Amino acid sequence: MKKDIEIPKVEGVYVAIVNEYNDIYKTQDWNAYIINDKEVDLEMVLIVTTGYSEEKITSTFRKKLDVLPKKSYAKIELMQEDLFALNNTFKVSFFEGNAMFDKTYLFRKNTVNLKALQAIPLMEVKGVLVK
Numbered sequence: 001m002k003k004d005i006e007i008p009k010v011e012g013v014y015v016a017i018v019n020e021y022n023d024i025y026k027t028q029d030w031n032a033y034i035i036n037d038k039e040v041d042l043e044m045v046l047i048v049t050t051g052y053s054e055e056k057i058t059s060t061f062r063k064k065l066d067v068l069p070k071k072s073y074a075k076i077e078l079m080q081e082d083l084f085a086l087n088n089t090f091k092v093s094f095f096e097g098n099a100m101f102d103k104t105y106l107f108r109k110n111t112v113n114l115k116a117l118q119a120i121p122l123m124e125v126k127g128v129l130v131k
Contacts, residue, residue, distance in 0.1 A: 010103040012038040015090045016120045017079060017112050018127035030112070032076040034068065034092065037121050042068040045094040047076055051086035053109065058083065073122055084112040105130040
């Protein structure tokens with residue numbers, strides 16, 4: 001039975017952690033974003049995030065987007081720098097047409113830092129990207 005279930009591969013959807021200037025508080029903040037680089041809208045996007053290590057685990061954060069339009073992005077959450085010492089997972093589920101897609105994006109501990117910044121698709125900023 002399980003072998004008969006087809007789980008489609010997720011392509012064109014990414015999670016990025018971006019270092020950007022906050023005009024209100026005059027600070028450099030780290031923010032997590034979901035990016036839809038596809039030519040179709042994503043519906044009922046569910047994101048569940050958590051951080052963990054052998055000794056610690058963070059509380060679970062959940063976010064829902066009714067629609068993430070094609071070629072767009074949306075902020076998931078503000079991230080404190082202390083979290084980068086942990087593994088951070090973003091479990092993303094969404095519908096594209098009548099098919100449900102699911103993927104877990106993992107930022108390994110200590111991989112999010114200023115030295116690891118790269119260009120982020122669709123956003124005119126630099127950050128750390130997981131495909």
